Amino acid sequence: MDWKSLEGDLAKAAPVLGGLIGGPAGAGIGSLLASALGVANTPSDVQQALLANPDAAVKIKQIESQVTIAQISAASQLQLAQIETNKAEASNINWFIAGWRPFVGWVGGLGLAYAAIIEPLLRFIFVQIGYHGAFPIIDTSITMQVLTGLLGLGAMRTYEKKTGTESNR
Numbered sequence: 001m002d003w004k005s006l007e008g009d010l011a012k013a014a015p016v017l018g019g020l021i022g023g024p025a026g027a028g029i030g031s032l033l034a035s036a037l038g039v040a041n042t043p044s045d046v047q048q049a050l051l052a053n054p055d056a057a058v059k060i061k062q063i064e065s066q067v068t069i070a071q072i073s074a075a076s077q078l079q080l081a082q083i084e085t086n087k088a089e090a091s092n093i094n095w096f097i098a099g100w101r102p103f104v105g106w107v108g109g110l111g112l113a114y115a116a117i118i119e120p121l122l123r124f125i126f127v128q129i130g131y132h133g134a135f136p137i138i139d140t141s142i143t144m145q146v147l148t149g150l151l152g153l154g155a156m157r158t159y160e161k162k163t164g165t166e167s168n169r
Helices: 005-014 015-023 028-037 043-052 056-092 100-128 141-162
Strands: none
Touching: 005 015, 005 028, 005 056, 015 028, 015 043, 015 056, 028 043, 028 056, 043 056, 043 141, 100 141
16 A cells, blocks of 8 residues: 555545545655554554544644745745746846847737738738749747737736836835
């Protein structure tokens, strides 16, 4: 018997733990359960305790709450670290560090200008002067995805400035 075999039974009482015990963190979650239930650190002993002990469900819910809080805390810390990195990059005077965002914006803008204005105009001109060959097809899907994301961020920034809620004051 391995920890993954507890996944179904555990998921009924504690879905988060049930999902975690079937993955790479299974042994750690199993050890945590065994310790809380006061049994040996084996899947079979934990399973017996889960089935035999009516208070096991309460203990499992407490553990699941602690694990969920730890997951939320870790995700929050990661987001805060990314925000600090973004602030440091944006405030740097070195164009190589602070300039990558404007560079991506310019590349996106030039890609849009080429796809929407320059290429159709050149195609029209070349056909008018007698060229009837094939024109290259350039896939702009990635460029447009990045540009759409940047435009969304730009719209958010405009909203912040308009409402006076921007954080760089």
